[in-house]
Amino acid sequence: MAKFNFGQGHPFHPQRFAHFLKLLERVGLDKCLEKLELEPATQDDLRLVHTESYLAYIKHLENINGRITMDTPVNSDVTEVQGLIVGSGLQAAELVLEDGGIVHTFGGLHHAGSDYGEGFCLYNDVAITARALIERHGQKRVLIFDTDAHQGNGTMDIFYDDPRVLFISIHQDPRTLYPGRGFVHEIGEGEGAGYTINIPMPPYSTNPQYERAIDEIFKPIVKEFKPDVIIRNGGSDPYHGDELTLLGLDYDGLNMMASKVRQASMEGPGACKKQIDMMVSGYGDLVIYGWLAMFCGTQGLDVDYKKQAPVEYRIPGGYAQDRLDKMTEDMLGKLKGHLKEHWNCFR
Numbered sequence: 052m053a054k055f056n057f058g059q060g061h062p063f064h065p066q067r068f069a070h071f072l073k074l075l076e077r078v079g080l081d082k083c084l085e086k087l088e089l090e091p092a093t094q095d096d097l098r099l100v101h102t103e104s105y106l107a108y109i110k111h112l113e114n115i116n117g118r119i120t121m122d123t124p125v126n127s128d129v130t131e132v133q134g135l136i137v138g139s140g141l142q143a144a145e146l147v148l149e150d151g152g153i154v155h156t157f158g159g160l161h162h163a164g165s166d167y168g169e170g171f172c173l174y175n176d177v178a179i180t181a182r183a184l185i186e187r188h189g190q191k192r193v194l195i196f197d198t199d200a201h202q203g204n205g206t207m208d209i210f211y212d213d214p215r216v217l218f219i220s221i222h223q224d225p226r227t228l229y230p231g232r233g234f235v236h237e238i239g240e241g242e243g244a245g246y247t248i249n250i251p252m253p254p255y256s257t258n259p260q261y262e263r264a265i266d267e268i269f270k271p272i273v274k275e276f277k278p279d280v281i282i283r284n285g286g287s288d289p290y291h292g293d294e295l296t297l298l299g300l301d302y303d304g305l306n307m308m309a310s311k312v313r314q315a316s317m318e319g320p321g322a323c324k325k326q327i328d329m330m331v332s333g334y335g336d337l338v339i340y341g342w343l344a345m346f347c348g349t350q351g352l353d354v355d356y357k358k359q360a361p362v363e364y365r366i367p368g369g370y371a372q373d374r375l376d377k378m379t380e381d382m383l384g385k386l387k388g389h390l391k392e393h394w395n396c397f398r
């Protein structure tokens with residue numbers, strides 16, 4: 052994973068993986084983990100989602116050390132690592148179907164579409180995993196909950212007309228952040244109408260607004276859709292100290308979000324008890340502490356994750372809570388209006 056390197060000055064730093072594993076050791080969590088050897092994805096695996104011509108294009112860029120976009124260079128290190136990430140998603144799919152429970156990967160390359168790549172992503176491991184669950188393993192319904200601060204445009208496009216994969220993304224308002232997609236009216240098309248759900252959070256949103264949005268949209272939808280498997284993807288970039296985004300969650304907020312996904316997948320009658328959890332994003336020096344807060348929430352572990360992190364400070368600015376509440380309420384009202392035709396829980 053150390054080869055996941057886009058070069059000097061790029062906001063994505065590959066040291067995160069080794070540092071995070073060390074942090075898990077420091078808090079004693081490495082002992083309760085079984086680590087598995089990664090296996091690279093094959094061309095057949097990549098074809099589950101990507102077109103032949105796109106894969107040939109990536110191969111070409113790899114040969115000439117090119118780039119897809121300014122911020123997304125392509126070289127043999129990056130294609131190797133991203134191939135391993137896709138492989139780990141596929142392995143995770145097999146493991147949760149065999150044993151149930153929660154499998155973690157360092158994944159979530161959600162900006163790659165079937166015939167395009169961007170935003171540091173060449174191959175979409177989230178989508179390939181979901182499609183493998185359905186086409187190779189015969190699952191009927193897969194729910195993807197994308198909690199990355201950036202909207203998962205690649206995943207959305209791939210399943211936009213597919214009712215077997217319900218895609219829910221909670222992200223910073225696309226008017227204020229890359230990729231500029233994921234408005235409340237983008238709800239899928241054809242047979243997939245209603246099976247894409249975008250929750251665009253106001254910039255500077257804090258824990259209470261996120262909690263409300265998850266409780267009012269994600270929770271009832273899980274009950275009604277009854278997924279066979281839940282895939283959650285997204286790292287720590289909704290954290291208020293993240294260097295690329297403008298959201299206001301603290302470590303408790305990240306932990307809360309992860310706990311709620313765990314509750315939905317693992318607890319209560321009808322829970323599918325199968326979750327694949329993918330974490331790769333986050334920008335700045337505090338990424339691994341955000342990951343730890345999320346990891347503890349996902350696993351339901353009582354660990355003092357905040358004690359591990361440097362002292363938190365907030366950059367002054369943002370909106371007052373009552374204004375954030377009002378903006379969130381308006382957004383949720385509009386979203387439910389678009390969805391009520393498709394979901395009983397919003398009628």
Ligand SMILES: [Zn+2]
Pocket residue numbers: 199200201288332333
């Ligand atoms: Zn992101």
